Amino acid sequence: MMDTPMMPHEFECEDAARQLYDFLDGRLTDATGTSVETHLHACAECAKHYHFAREVLARIPLALADEQVSPALRERILTALRAEGFSG
Amino acid sequence: MSTPTPRDAAFDEAVLAALPHVVRFARSMARDEALADDIVQETYLRAYRAWETFRPGADARRWLFTIARNVFLRGREREARAVDTSGDDAELESLAATSGIADAQRDGIDALLDRIDVAPAIRRALEALPEVYRSTAVLVDVEGASYDEAAEILGIPVGTVRSRLFRARRLLQESLFTYARDAGIVRDAGTGREANG
Numbered sequence: 035m036m037d038t039p040m041m042p043h044e045f046e047c048e049d050a051a052r053q054l055y056d057f058l059d060g061r062l063t064d065a066t067g068t069s070v071e072t073h074l075h076a077c078a079e080c081a082k083h084y085h086f087a088r089e090v091l092a093r094i095p096l097a098l099a100d101e102q103v104s105p106a107l108r109e110r111i112l113t114a115l116r117a118e119g120f121s122g
Numbered sequence: 123m124s125t126p127t128p129r130d131a132a133f134d135e136a137v138l139a140a141l142p143h144v145v146r147f148a149r150s151m152a153r154d155e156a157l158a159d160d161i162v163q164e165t166y167l168r169a170y171r172a173w174e175t176f177r178p179g180a181d182a183r184r185w186l187f188t189i190a191r192n193v194f195l196r197g198r199e200r201e202a203r204a205v206d207t208s209g210d211d212a213e214l215e216s217l218a219a220t221s222g223i224a225d226a227q228r229d230g231i232d233a234l235l236d237r238i239d240v241a242p243a244i245r246r247a248l249e250a251l252p253e254v255y256r257s258t259a260v261l262v263d264v265e266g267a268s269y270d271e272a273a274e275i276l277g278i279p280v281g282t283v284r285s286r287l288f289r290a291r292r293l294l295q296e297s298l299f300t301y302a303r304d305a306g307i308v309r310d311a312g313t314g315r316e317a318n319g
Contacts, residue, residue: 055288059262061269089235090244090295094263097244101149103142107159111141111166118170122126122134 045069050080058088133173136182137166143265144186150260151194151253161197165190187261187275240298247297255290258283263291 050073056062057070074081112120126134144165148158168189169176176185248256261267261275262283269287273280 055291056284059269086235087291087295090298091263091291093235093240094244094248094259094294095266097241098146098248098260098264101142101146103145107145107162108141110159111163114163114167115170118167120133120170121124121130122138 045073047073047077047080050074050077051083054084054087058084058091129173132178133170136176137169137173137186140183140186141166143183144190146264147187147257147260148190148194150248150257150264151191153249153253157197161190161193164193168193183265184267184271184275187265187267191257191275191277240301243298243301244294246301247294250297251290251293255286255293258286259290259294262287 050070053062053066053070057067062070074084112122115122141162145158145162148161148165149155152158152161165186169186172189176182248259251259258272258276261272262269267275269280269283272283276283278286
């Protein structure tokens, strides 16, 4: 299982890498989450890794936010539904 | 236009309101926009016919995503079975991701996010992902589905959702790095070429 609690002194950069997205997605137990946080305070490189990954993840929904449904597609669906009896 | 029946008014409120999300999810599965539109239309027809089976108060988006996924898979059942998921190993992916991020940081991509609009690069990178990774990333990272919800919609184990996300996100970060390198914004690690930006 991915979420195996570890002692802080055993927690190294490779462990931080394994837990990267589980941590950012809030999927870790308190013990493992604390181990990650402790490591990030002590390791500037891993802290940068996490910061970069978090920033990229935050930008993904923004990148797709302006996608619109074309009026033609909406009308096409309504037409198909009305053929089925939809009264809206 | 006549007043909608109570049934259709409820359908309109719960289901038609989710149209932008269904379109986005359909496009995450089908690169071809015309095919995505076909999936959306078929999804809505199936939803309308099965509206009586929808539990009031349930998550309409999740229901529609599941229908859309089934429509998509039925249309390409053979291809779906042939997808190679041998790389769905989360631990391996996490280590690969570490390497990729380390390379990117060494070459200055960390500053990229603050210096340019990365939205076009993210959209291109998502479009370039294999379907299994793209649809998982869109469900979780765009639509906000939990791992469990994504697993149910996609019909795969939660562990596979996790490993596909790892790979999708890694590929996305690699694409951003390539974008930055090609734009001369970060140093080319292979040649030592200096950044322009």
